[in-house]
Amino acid sequence: DTKEVGDQIRLKYRYLDLRRPSMQKNLMLRHRVTQVARNYFDEHGFLEIETPMLTKSTPEGARDYLVPSRVHPGKFYALPQSPQQYKQLLMLSGMDRYIQITRCFRDEDLRADRQPEFTQIDLEMSFVEQDDVIAVNEGFLQRVFKEVLDVDIQLPLPRMTWQDAMDKYGSDKPDVRFGFEIKDISDIAKDCSFKVFKDTVANGGTVRLINVNGYADKFPRKEIDKLGEFVKTYRAKGLAWMKLAADGSMTSSFAKFLSEDEIAAIKERAGAKENDLLFVVADANWQTAAVALGALRCELAKRLGLAKKDDFKLLWVTEFPQFEYSEEENRLVAMHHPFTAPMDEDIPLLDTDPAKVRAKAYDIILNGCELGGGSIRIHDPELQTKMFEALGFTEEKAKEQFGHLITAFSYGAPPHGGLAYGLDRLCMLLAGLDSIRDVIAFPKVQNASDLMMNCPDTVDDKQLDDLSIAVTRVEETPEA
Template sequence: MIEKLGNLRRTHMCGELTKDNINEQVVLMGWVQKRRNLGGLIFVDLRDITGISQIVFDNEISVESFEKADAIRSEYVIAIKGKVVERQSKNKELATGDIEVFVNELKILDKSETPPIYIKDNDEVSEKMRLQYRFLDLRKSYMQNNIKIRHKTAKIVRNFFDENNFLEIETPVLNKPTPEGARDYLVPSRVNPGKFYALPQSPQLMKQLLMVSGMDRYYQIVKCFRDEDLRANRQPEFTQIDAEMSFVDIDDVISINEKLIYKIFKEIKGIEIDLPIKRMKYDEAMESYGSDKPDLRFEFKIKNISNVVENSEFKVFSGAIASGGSVRAINIKGYENEFSRKKISKLEKYIKTYGAKGLAWIKMNEEGISSPILKFLSEEEIGEIKQELDIEKGDIVFIVADKDKIVFDSLGHLRIEVAKTLDIIDEDIFEMVWITDFPLFEYDEDEDRYVAKHHPFTHPVDEDIPLLETEPEKVKAKAYDIVINGDEIAGGSIRINNTELQQKMFRALGFTEEEAWKKFGFLLEAFKYGVPPHGGIAYGFDRLVMLLTGMKNIRDVIAFPKTQNATSLLTEAPTEITEEQLKELSIQVNMSELK
């Protein structure tokens, strides 16, 4: 029988009770984790968001409660009133393991069918089931802990920015589509037939307008949307910590954000990070780690050996260099015995997914140096390679020859894969680095033009401004990313703050003045009326929380995430809409095109 609360009101949370509460009368409410009937006693683990308390139904204390307790099962919602006593058989695994509650009143508030997934942390159920029954998955203690850490992190961020004179300002969700980013999510306007809003990929232009407006310091924790092909740890809707400051340059933005990062790690992880955080230029990151998101928890730096083999008779090497590419290598020092031919073959297959045509290797063991490519190299070249890469007994070297982009991608991912294979990554440390001096542009082969590396509003390094329209590939940006353990946690830049420079930037990107005004006219209009130097940063909040909780999947720190197909298994969104709704929006769907 389902009962009402009546006059019963909760006095404590299940995870709060300690020895200090012994002999107190308490009221607890929650879900039945498990139930054990030992004849004259029924033991129940009662759970809420704070933890578990063991409650006991004793036939000699309350016959009515004991008989009702015989009917309760896992996930029933109940309320109990009883006396806290010291537990004879203590449970050190529980925060409340020193006590238990003997019940004198029980109310069954709701029943539960047998859940399709177990409510326990190590249930090993498929992710599909977890997302379909997310409301049950969120009852697990580790998932609730993730959500608590997310909440606490957001609270720290808000308090920090408030203490540093930032204003929390909301920006529009329905806005104008703008180019030069990922694909927009579009929203049709019923009252303006044939016209569409775009959901924001970022509040970028709005926060710049706030600086034009004299708001000086702005932040918000904001939902953003990108309609892109999803990879691991990407979501179509995600959360940013977004901030912007006036009258600043790079050092000012980095300085205040280092203080925020320090505060977050101290309060969430109990770690005092060393300030200032080290900085590394983009070119060094690519040359040494093959990535602008280097994981610095282990070594295995990339070395360029192009100068050694540029004239080699081994055409795989010399041909790559002659075609404008390079030959680079990683020495995995001391781990030669860990890599059989089978493992090397597996690594070769892995890097081919990044465009590499093959993987050369050299081993040095007690018998000497061995490699399938030795027969193609002269003794002088072998000697120089040994010296350049500091090859010693017990080392294995991996080499890739190709275009620089392919070499960097391949070896950058290889060093991480090797570190994972060797299990040498310390998950308890946090290696942080600012990456600076990014290229302002990158060449898009599909569009056959230069596109913005970050976005079109990034300020070039001052001395490179004359190169904007003549040698754009040489222009560096006033941009910076904070990378932690190989993940980009936040990125930002100093923004362009005058019309003339912004127009130069648009021309370098291939926009005519007319196109620029059509797409960004509201920003260019604002730039006529005095714009302060300004810059900011945006954190991937979901990714930050994933790092803080130690999770490997971003969906584990979002209450109701989407799948990699951008669908919700819980709500079955997106879904078809009725002809009547389509008609209201002046939209026709050509179903034949969808088949």
């Protein structure tokens, strides 16, 4: 366990890698988490029910993994991205409370906390509102932390609306282990002498800042310039700064353009004092400014060692937008999925201003990572039809993709809602690790291949013939 070996070698010889005490400890932790889940939800009246692995391909956000059918040539099953529709149908079936520790599949680009196949603790409840779902899940999280890590979690957990999370932390999964909260100074900047700030606000934009309290001496000018390049990767056009030295002197990239009163107003809004460092982003789009500063605050905390892995900070983020704009598709798409219920008071906005509709959606966040997400579902067929229309589905297309669900609703559906945890991610964070690979027995690598089994791989022609599939080899040309 003391010898460092590259990931490629570890995964090629995974059966040897799993002999290491650290890896066995990780898989034991994962086992304990799943046992706590089964025991806790059983005590609270949940039934563990399996749902199919071969299902229908429907638009749910990521690409589906497709499975060709031998007995239905030219037709395909899809592996489930989640059991979303099945668990709603179970509520319509009178099952009342469902849980499943289930495999899910999404054909998307990989990263440290994402795999093509992953595991969810998936649950659904009938006759509930948001508070009921949250209460049951807070009890589960409290039990997990106590039984697995012997850590006491105080309930109820704090809650924050999506808008507040974006405004204060520049993220819908805010890390609240450290400060550096975002402050809006647009009202100060709109009449200031600095043309960049003034013009940005005049054109409907925003000017925001973070205060790196007490760490100005840790960032020489060279590092500050590098941070300016860092925020550009988040679409910010640049990074203005103001450094207050311990001796009371000040250096800044923009202060010379401001009056003393304007500087004083900015320092007061930021709560600035000696040895503080202010970073400012001005942008035409408030989300661009917020996200750039949100990423910067996390990067600074990482460099300063402020984000301790054993400092567990849980919170709920609520009231997500119902829709988000997809530049790729040039239309509004569901931020969670098409079955999420809108806030009752926002339903009229579906016809007039859908971008302002808030959802009955909630995410549970741990240390800047989304542990799980859920929502109260639509149970009224008319509202579900209206939602499909708002998402650009024709009546014919909605019936083709979701006809089974629409028909089921017509037989009467209870109000219902649920949540799904990423089990791999939960175990990764509990174990203090940086990658979900280390809590999965046989994970895939970056390009979704399995180095140990050497897959995906070619198959023989007879197998393809049985499936009515032909593989065409395309010769590479300069144009290709």
